[in-house]
Amino acid sequence: MSESAIALYSERGGARGEPWLARVVVIGLTMLFLTVFVVLPLVIVFAQALTHGVGAYLAALAEPEALAAIKLTLAVAAISVGLNLVFGLIAAWAVAKFEFPGKTLLITLIDLPFSVSPVISGLVFVLLFGAQGYFGAWLQSHNIQILFAVPGIALATTFVTFPFVSRALIPLMQEQGTLEEEAALSLGASGLQTFFRVTLPNIKWGVLYGVLLCNARAMGEFGAVSVVSGHIRGETNTMPLLVEILYNEYQFVPAFAVASLLALLALITLIAKTILERHLDEGRQVRDN
Amino acid sequence: MTIELTNITKNFGAFAALDGVDLKIADGELLALLGPSGSGKTTLLRIIAGLDWPDGGDVSFDGENALKRGAGERQVGFVFQHYALFRHMTVFENVAFGLRVKPRAIRKDEASIRARVKELLDLVQLDWLADRYPGQLSGGQRQRIALARALATEPRILLLDEPFGALDAKVRKELRRWLRSLHEEINVTSVFVTHDQEEALEVANRVVVMDKGKIEQVGTPGEVYDYPATAFVHGFIGESVVLPVNVAEGRVWIGDQPLNITAPNVGGPSKLYVRRHDMQVGSESIGLRGAVRHVRSFGAIQRADIAVCAGGNETLIEIDTPRDHALRTGETVELHPRRFRIFAD
Numbered sequence: 001m002s003e004s005a006i007a008l009y010s011e012r013g014g015a016r017g018e019p020w021l022a023r024v025v026v027i028g029l030t031m032l033f034l035t036v037f038v039v040l041p042l043v044i045v046f047a048q049a050l051t052h053g054v055g056a057y058l059a060a061l062a063e064p065e066a067l068a069a070i071k072l073t074l075a076v077a078a079i080s081v082g083l084n085l086v087f088g089l090i091a092a093w094a095v096a097k098f099e100f101p102g103k104t105l106l107i108t109l110i111d112l113p114f115s116v117s118p119v120i121s122g123l124v125f126v127l128l129f130g131a132q133g134y135f136g137a138w139l140q141s142h143n144i145q146i147l148f149a150v151p152g153i154a155l156a157t158t159f160v161t162f163p164f165v166s167r168a169l170i171p172l173m174q175e176q177g178t179l180e181e182e183a184a185l186s187l188g189a190s191g192l193q194t195f196f197r198v199t200l201p202n203i204k205w206g207v208l209y210g211v212l213l214c215n216a217r218a219m220g221e222f223g224a225v226s227v228v229s230g231h232i233r234g235e236t237n238t239m240p241l242l243v244e245i246l247y248n249e250y251q252f253v254p255a256f257a258v259a260s261l262l263a264l265l266a267l268i269t270l271i272a273k274t275i276l277e278r279h280l281d282e283g284r285q286v287r288d289n
Numbered sequence: 290m291t292i293e294l295t296n297i298t299k300n301f302g303a304f305a306a307l308d309g310v311d312l313k314i315a316d317g318e319l320l321a322l323l324g325p326s327g328s329g330k331t332t333l334l335r336i337i338a339g340l341d342w343p344d345g346g347d348v349s350f351d352g353e354n355a356l357k358r359g360a361g362e363r364q365v366g367f368v369f370q371h372y373a374l375f376r377h378m379t380v381f382e383n384v385a386f387g388l389r390v391k392p393r394a395i396r397k398d399e400a401s402i403r404a405r406v407k408e409l410l411d412l413v414q415l416d417w418l419a420d421r422y423p424g425q426l427s428g429g430q431r432q433r434i435a436l437a438r439a440l441a442t443e444p445r446i447l448l449l450d451e452p453f454g455a456l457d458a459k460v461r462k463e464l465r466r467w468l469r470s471l472h473e474e475i476n477v478t479s480v481f482v483t484h485d486q487e488e489a490l491e492v493a494n495r496v497v498v499m500d501k502g503k504i505e506q507v508g509t510p511g512e513v514y515d516y517p518a519t520a521f522v523h524g525f526i527g528e529s530v531v532l533p534v535n536v537a538e539g540r541v542w543i544g545d546q547p548l549n550i551t552a553p554n555v556g557g558p559s560k561l562y563v564r565r566h567d568m569q570v571g572s573e574s575i576g577l578r579g580a581v582r583h584v585r586s587f588g589a590i591q592r593a594d595i596a597v598c599a600g601g602n603e604t605l606i607e608i609d610t611p612r613d614h615a616l617r618t619g620e621t622v623e624l625h626p627r628r629f630r631i632f633a634d
Contacts, residue, residue: 189390
C-alpha cells in the first residue's frame with residue numbers, strides 16, 4: 001500500500017468505516033474504566049503502604065506476625081500447588097487420553113470449586129473435620145489437629161485451587177492427542193519413559209501456566225481459608241487474613257504493606273502469564289505448520 | 290518374519306470394525322491393505338502393532354503368539370499417517386529415541402547410537418536436517434524421518450498407516466517409488482494401509498482388499514485388477530461400467546432384451562461389470578445397445594456417455610473408445626464387452 005493510500009484508509013476509519021469520534025469515545029471509556037477500577041486501587045495500595053516512608057514500610061513487614069503470615073502463605077501455597085500439580089496432571093491425563101463412562105461428569109466435577117463460593121468450600125471442611133463434624137471425634141481421639149491449623153488451611157486452599165492445573169492441561173492434551181505416546185510405546189519406551197520424555201515436554205508450558213495461576217490464587221485465597229483458619233495470630237493467619245485484621249485495627253501502613261506484597265505477586269503473575277501465553281501460542285503454531 | 294492373523298474380530302460399541310479376518314503375510318512381503326474409510330484396515334494394522342487389541346482371534350509372528358506382548362515388545366516399526374514425530378525433539382533425537390529408551394543392559398553406547406542415526410538419515414537422504422525440528426520440515430521430509438525413526442530399532446515388521454495420505458500428489462508419487470526401492474534394499478516384512486488403489490497396485494507385491502471389516506480379496510495387483518473376486522472389488526478398483534441385469538438359467542437379460550452372453554453359477558437380479566476400456570463400440574452384437582448422449586475427446590481416447598435401456602429405466606454409462614471410431618451424439622450403437630463379470634445382487 002502506498003503512503004497516500006494508508007492515509008486515505010485511516011481517515012475513513014478503516015474498512016469498518018466507523019467515524020473517528022466513536023473510536024475515541026470507545027477506547028477512552030475503556031481506558032477510563034480500567035484506570036478507575038484497576039490501576040488506581042493498585043497505585044493506592046503502594047501509596048498507602050509508603051505514606052510513612054520506606055523505613056516504616058520495611059519495619060511493618062519485619063514484624064513477627066507479618067513474617068509468620070508470609071511464611072505460612074508460602075508453605076500453604078507450596079503444599080496446595082504441589083498437590084494440585086499431581087492431581088491436575090493425573091486428571092488431565094485421564095480426561096484427555098482415555099475414553100470412559102462418566103467422563104463428562106468428571107470434567108464438570110473438576111470445575112466445581114470455581115462455581116462454589118469459597119466460604120462454602122471452607123465450611124465443608126468444618127463440617128467434615130470440626131469438633132461436631134463427621135470425623136471430629138475420631139480426629140480428637142487420635143490427637144490430630146486439622147481445623148484451625150496448617151492442614152486445614154492447606155486442604156481448603158487445595159480445594160479452591162484444584163481446577164487451575166487440570167483446566168490448563170485438558171484442552172492442550174486433547175489437542176495433542178495420543179499419537180506421539182503411541183509412537184513412543186511402539187518404539188519400546190515404557191510408560192514412565194513415555195511420560196517424562198514425550199508427554200511432559202509437550203505440555204511443560206501448560207503446566208507452568210496452570211501452576212502460576214494456581215499459585216496466585218493459593219496465596220490470595222481469603223474466604224475458604226478465613227473459615228478454617230481460626231485467626232490465631234502468628235500461627236494460622238495467612239497474608240490476606242492478616243491484611244484484614246490489621247486494617248480492622250486501623251494499622252493502615254502495616255495492612256497496606258502486606259497488601260502490597262500480594263499486589264506485587266499479582267503483577268509478577270501477570271507478566272509471567274503473558275510470557276507463558278506467548279510460548280503456548282508458539283507451540284501451537286509449530287504444530288499447525 | 291511371517292505374520293498370521295486368525296479370525297480377528299474387533300468392535301467399537303455396536304460397530305464391527307473387524308469381522309472374522311484371516312490373513313497370512315509371508316516373510317519379506319510388501320503388502321497393501323486397501324479399502325474405503327471404515328473398512329477396518331487401519332484397525333487391523335494397529336492390532337498387528339499392538340496399539341489396539343482384538344476382541345477375538347489370534348495374532349502370531351513366526352508361529353509365536355504376539356498378543357501376549359505389548360506394542361513395545363513386538364519389534365514392530367510403525368509409521369503414522371500424520372507422522373507423530375516428537376515435536377520438541379530435533380530430527381536426530383527423534384530417530385535416536387527408540388535406541389535411547391532401551392533398557393540400560395542392551396542400550397548401545399552414545400557413539401554407536403550416533404553412528405546408527407547417521408546411517409538412517411543417510412538412508413532416507415535427509416542427514417542435512419539432523420538439527421531441525423519437525424515443525425520446520427515439509428510433509429514429505431517428515432514422513433521420511435518418521436520412517437527412519439521406525440527403522441532405527443531394526444524392527445522385524447514395518448507397518449505404515451496411510452503413509453502418503455497427507456502429501457500432495459507429486460511428492461506422493463516420488464515417495465511411492467522410493468518406498469519400493471527401500472523395501473528392496475532392506476527387505477523387511479512390510480504392511481501398509483491405503484485407500485488409494487493406484488498406490489496399492491503400484492507399490493505392493495500383494496494387495497488385500499477390505500470392506501466393512503471383512504477381507505474381500507487377496508491377490509497380486511494384477512489378480513485383483515483383472516480378476517476381481519466380488520462386485521465390491523470390481524467397483525472399488527479400476528473404472529467400471531455397471532448395468533443391472535437379470536439371470537435366468539444361465540441366460541442374461543437386460544430388461545426384456547436377452548443378451549448373447551452366458552453367466553453360469555449366477556441367478557436372479559445381478560449386475561454386469563465391465564471395465565470402462567473393455568466396453569467396445571462396434572458392429573458385433575450381443576443385443577446390448579444404447580444411445581450416445583455426449584462425446585468428449587482428449588488425448589488418444591474419446592469418452593462417451595451412453596444411455597442404455599434396461600427394462601423401463603435408462604442407465605447412463607461412461608465408456609472409453611479409441612478416437613479413430615468417431616461417435617456422434619444421438620446415434621444408437623452396439624455395445625460389446627470384451628471382458629465382463631456378472632455378480633448376483
